[in-house]
Each structure stands twice: as structure tokens, then as C-alpha cells.
Amino acid sequence: MATEFCPVYSPFFGVMGCVSSIVFTCLGAGYGTAKSGVGITAMGVMRPDLIIRGLFPVVLAGIVGIYGLVVSVVISGGLTQNLSLFSSFVQLGSGLSVGLAGLAAGFAIGIVGDAGVRGFAQQPKLFVGMMLILIFAEVLAIYGLIVALILNTRAGSGTCE
């Protein structure tokens, strides 16, 4: 039954939250994979033995995509047809928070990964430094994930009255 607080259009915002979480994190993950992948192919010609360790930025970029996947699945579990505006806007906020944070983290991982693997090929002792910087970049996406999950636990508490 549509009321003032559960209008017929409110699931739109929840769906947009679900969409934005996966779309933006995949944008970040794609950029991270592509940029650091190009760096790995460049360094691999010089030092083929270091390629496997050089895959570290690519793995981290993939993990950013998984954060978005997790939040999307959680949001979509909360989507129903009789959704209060409160719940759907909370879902939109949660999706945007992990999405844009993941986008930023993916960009950072890509740029640092590209420069990192190229430097790592010339000086293998740089691996630990590159790993630390990449982990700091990854943690940005985790912040978004935390906020998204905290918001999402509130999403179920909207009523239609």
C-alpha cells in the first residue's frame, strides 16, 4: 500500500545505490588493473622472474572490486517493492560511499602500482615499500566499505507510517 513514506518510486534510489556501489568500484578496479598491468608488462621484459611478485597491485585492485560486490549484494538483499524512502536513501548513501571511495582507491592503486613495479624491476628491495604504499591506498576503500556497512545496518529500520 503506497503511503507518503513508502511511495511507489522509492525503490529507484535503493537500486541506484546497489548499481553505484558496483559500478564505481569496478571503475576503480579496472583502472588499477589496467595501469599496473601495463607497468608489469613493461617491467616483465627486463625481469621476468619478478612478474609474479609484481602482480601484487593487480590483486589489490581486484579486491577493491570485491568490496563493491559485497556491498551491492547486501544492498540488494534489502530491496523490496514496499520500501520506505528512509531505507532507500540510506541504501543510496551506502552504495555511493563504497563506490566513490573504491573509485579513488582504485585510481591510487593503479598509479602507485605502475610506478612501483617499474621501480621494483630496477631495485628489488623496493618491494616492501611499494607494498606498504599500496596497502595505504587499499585502506581508503576499506573506509568506504565500513561506512557503507554501518549505513546499511540502519537501512532496515524504516517504516511506512
Add this chain to the structure above:
Amino acid sequence: MLSTTTYAMNNSPSYGKYYYGGLYSLLSFILTVIVLYYVLTGRGERIDIGWFLSETSPYMWASLGVGIAVSLSVVGAALGIYTTGTSIIGGGVKAPRIKTKNLISVIFCEAVAIYGLIIAIVLSGNIESYTQSLVDTDDVIKARNWYAGYCMFGAGVTTGVVNLVCGICVGQVGSGAALSDAADPTLFVRILIVEIFGSAIGLFGLIISVLLTSKAKMGDKN
């Protein structure tokens, strides 16, 4: 007099570089004027997003989802294929042995287009017709159909944009793989691992699209 005119004709500054900046500022100015008009003359409530969302037909949302799913996925696949393809051809000039093995990168990009096609076919199978008179009287059936329309739009946009990104990503990495394969044949399998990570991004979008599609049920039943 004549010498200054000739100087002006030969050394006149070009303003072509301000094209995009000028266009963007013009559009923002027009948008600001429109927004301020609505806000300052008390007509703010006429900008009604809720009215727009509830008056547009769920068929529009569902069909947009279907269209965006396949078209953007194909755009992503095409961008990937041309990036990889040019590098394979370029590297193959000096190392023709790379041409068959590196078709795998092209196939990874093509797979992205296939994901989009599958989702579009599944989504279009989900579009059912409902009776308008039933929807006008029964709120629950109207809510179900409108919800289905939004979910299908979301599923389509998810697939489309994620596959666009995935295609570009796999193309970039595939291009690098082709050139490093041309330099050293042992490298190809290791760079393929990066391409597989890139392909996984497209699969994430597919999973969420399928999840959203499963929630969408149009029609006359409750």
C-alpha cells in the same frame, strides 16, 4: 597601416583552445539561471523527481536497461579489441609468431560483449505486459511493476558500465601482453594472469545484474 594589418593577419591569436571551456561555462550559466529562476520565484516544488519517477512507465526503464546493457558492453569490447588488435599487428611485424597466441586477449574482450548480450536477452525476457486499469486501482500491483522497471534499469546500467570498464582494462593489458610476448615468449602466460583479473571485473557486474534481475517481476499477478 598596411603593415599592421598584415601583421595582424599573420600573427592573430587562435581561440580554438577555449572551445570546451567556453561550452562548459555557457552550459553551467544556463543551468544556474534555470535553477535560480525556479528557486527564487517560489516554483521550487515544480521540480519533482518523485513525480517524474512515478509517472514514467516501467517499460521505459526496463527497455533503457536492455539497451544500455548491450550497447555499452559492446562499446567496451570494441575499445578493448582495437587496443589489443593494433598492438598485436604492430608487434607481429617483427615477431609473427605472436599472432595466434594473442588472439586469447581478443577473445577475452569479446567475452565482455557476450556478457552484455546474455544479460540483455534475459532482461528482455523479463518484460511482461500489465493491464493499465488493474495498475490504476491496485497499489500493490503498481508497486510491483514499478519496482521491476527500476530493477531492470539498474541491472542494465550495471552490466553496461562495468563491461565498458572491463573491456577497456582487458584491452590495455592485452596490448601490453602482445608487445611483451613479441619481446620474450615466456612472458605471455604470466601477463595473462593480469588479464584474468581484469575479466573478473566483468563477472562481478554480471553477478549483480543477475541478482537485480531475479528481483524483477512484471505483470498482473501479485
